[in-house]
Amino acid sequence: MPIQDSETGDADAIKGESADRSSMPERRSGIHGWLDGVRSTRAGRLTLKIVIGTIGAIMVVGGLIMVPFPGPGWLIVFAGLAVLATEFHWARRALEFGKRVLHDWTEWYKRQGWPIRVIVLIVTIAAAAVIVYVGLRTLGIDLIELAQRFI
Template identity: 40%
Template sequence: MDPVTLPGAPNVALRAAEKRGYGVPNEHGDRPGRPAPDRGGSSGGTALAARRERPRWRQRVSTTLALIRANPTGRVALKIFIAIAGALVVTIGLALIPLPGPGWLLVIAGLGIWAVEFHWARRLLTFTRRHVHNWTEWVKRQSLTVRFVLGAVGLVFVSTVVWLSLKYSLGIDVVARALHYLATH
């Protein structure tokens, strides 16, 4: 196996793992079904190669995950940790969906956490991104009137969800209080 040439401290850990006999892939190109990364070379030029390089923090995270996966116990522990962390974020997101705020964003973030280890989550996240992108592009192509109507429908929906959440979970009927206030003042 070729030695890995990433700068910094992770090289020491990679070499130690290789000495123990663990194969440590350091790039996504080493995984089956993915193309090998293009290093720029003579055809791409330095500007193109610099643009394609991953940020340092992503390289370190990728190297750390590869080191953990290289050990059979680490691989199982990582799967368990990712499963629990993703489930926690998704559960909080699902609980917050009826309320205004980041409910769906947290569900998608939890899906992103699961996508680190689980192929089904990676496929579902890709599906979700594609459909959200297609919806956004469709809305951008519509006239200003259609966009206004979509925004108004969204605002009415969110307002109704907030009103029903306050009424049935906290016992506060905002509409009745507002009507009572208007009638007395």
């Protein structure tokens, strides 16, 4: 039989032992609530893992293909890892590792003087140019031959 708490008027206090509602998980709203609902069944969990795994894998592989070319290759790889991290612990660890390495790299780069920064820029541009040249060459487009025609 519930005994009313004299201080708060709470009827849930039972003989010195209150029903602590704060220990119950709070129902989330929005996308998180929807995902919790999907995860509440075995079929939903499996389906969600398959869908998230497929979308994330496509993004990571697509991003890795784009990495050598100018554009957002690494950004797409990290976005794909973020998608995978919603369901897979290993992806969360890989994403954290990648963010840590990127942060360390940018901090190292900021500490360098202008000669090192210029060298890094030149090497980056040269590597991108070689990769684009080789990529176009495999498609049958020779940029050097095209340039010689115009000279």
